[in-house]
Amino acid sequence: MRAIPSSMDSAVVESIDDRLAQVARDQGVRIPWAIESGSRAWGFPSPDSDYDCRFIYVRQASDYLSLWPARDVIETPLDAVLDVNGWDLAKVVRLLLKGNAAALEWLRSPIVYTGDEAFRDRLLALAAETVERDLILRHYLHIGQQQLTSGTSLKRFFYALRPAVTLRWLEDHPESAVPPMDLPTLLRESSVNAEIAEAASELIAAKAVTRELGSSTRPPVLLRFVEAEFERAALRDEKLLAQDWSDRIEVARQRADAWFLAELQHLGE
Numbered sequence: 001m002r003a004i005p006s007s008m009d010s011a012v013v014e015s016i017d018d019r020l021a022q023v024a025r026d027q028g029v030r031i032p033w034a035i036e037s038g039s040r041a042w043g044f045p046s047p048d049s050d051y052d053c054r055f056i057y058v059r060q061a062s063d064y065l066s067l068w069p070a071r072d073v074i075e076t077p078l079d080a081v082l083d084v085n086g087w088d089l090a091k092v093v094r095l096l097l098k099g100n101a102a103a104l105e106w107l108r109s110p111i112v113y114t115g116d117e118a119f120r121d122r123l124l125a126l127a128a129e130t131v132e133r134d135l136i137l138r139h140y141l142h143i144g145q146q147q148l149t150s151g152t153s154l155k156r157f158f159y160a161l162r163p164a165v166t167l168r169w170l171e172d173h174p175e176s177a178v179p180p181m182d183l184p185t186l187l188r189e190s191s192v193n194a195e196i197a198e199a200a201s202e203l204i205a206a207k208a209v210t211r212e213l214g215s216s217t218r219p220p221v222l223l224r225f226v227e228a229e230f231e232r233a234a235l236r237d238e239k240l241l242a243q244d245w246s247d248r249i250e251v252a253r254q255r256a257d258a259w260f261l262a263e264l265q266h267l268g269e
Contacts, residue, residue: 001115008040008051008111012081016053016113019076019084027074029057030267031086032119036111037102038083043110043182044158044204048211053113054106055086056123061264064090089263093256096127097249099135101143108181119267124178126259130252133170133177134236140166141233148226154207157218158183161200164229168192196225 004013024031038052039045057074072088087095092103107124144163147156162183169179169190180186183204187197199219 001112001117001120003110003112005111012051013113015082016051016084019082020053020055020113023055023057023074023076023086027057029059029074031055031057031114032116032267033106033123034086034113034115035106035109036113037106037109039155039158041105041109041111041181042158042162043184044162044207046155046207046210050080051082051084053082053084055084055113056089056092056106057086058089058264058267061268064264090260092123093126093260096131097252097256099132099139101136101139104131104136104178105181108178110182110185119263122259122263122266126256127178128176130255131177132248132252136177136179137167137170137233138237140170141230141237144226145230145234148230152218154203154210157222158203158207160226161203161222162186164226165190165192165200167229167233192225195221 020031020034023029034053034055035041036052037054039049040051059070063070070088072091073085074088075085076082087103092106095103104127107120107127140163144160144167147159147163150156165183165186166179169186170176172189172191173179180189183200187200192200199221203219203222
């Protein structure tokens with residue numbers, strides 16, 4: 001599977017392909033999933049946005065039995081244009097069970113450099129069975145609150161707006177713990193009113209011609225929306241802290257262990 005928008009620089013995409021091939025060759029790993037993350041995949045790039053490639057890799061089954069396991073992260077040199085790094089599949093699964101939504105987002109990215117759709121679908125199925133939806137809610141609440149208070153740049157406000165719309169999407173889709181990754185889709189599939197959707201679309205258009213760290217007035221209608229979503233989610237979060245998830249976590253871990261062993265066998269065939 002490959003899904004690269006025509007708007008992306010073909011030379012940069014080729015450089016990313018080369019890095020992925022080098023990682024697979026030098027590290028002796030398989031990369032069943034490599035996508036774009038960051039503002040390009042989130043649906044609000046700036047003219048100077050860099051490229052944030054993230055990938056999931058798998059080692060040989062015997063490597064997971066070593067008394068001295070390798071790092072579960074592979075990083076490549078960071079420069080002004082490219083940010084390319086990845087996580088071991090075992091790390092991804094553990095983070096999913098902890099409610100880290102970043103791993104889920106990688107599976108929903110609209111920009112795919114290289115991908116095994118069957119692998120992606122199997123991992124999404126595991127997430128649907130094991131991910132605690134309330135932990136995903138907490139993830140977006142805390143990330144959004146942190147971004148809202150960390151600066152006045154347009155970039156920071158978008159990093160708060162997307163979690164706020166994600167919280168609304170999760171409220172609108174109580175059967176799912178895996179929201180879309182990009183802001184335009186979140187807006188279309190949620191119950192935000194026309195005024196908010198229009199203001200968000202206008203802000204996306206403004207960011208498309210604004211430097212990544214540029215400042216802009218936060219539209220009052222969007223700021224009120226973001227604050228209201230965080231306030232509502234915070235009330236729910238207080239109740240979540242009192243829950244005991246130990247039994248469910250143990251069941252999820254057993255399921256994840258079985259899935260991981262089966263996946264190693266499947267990918268090794």
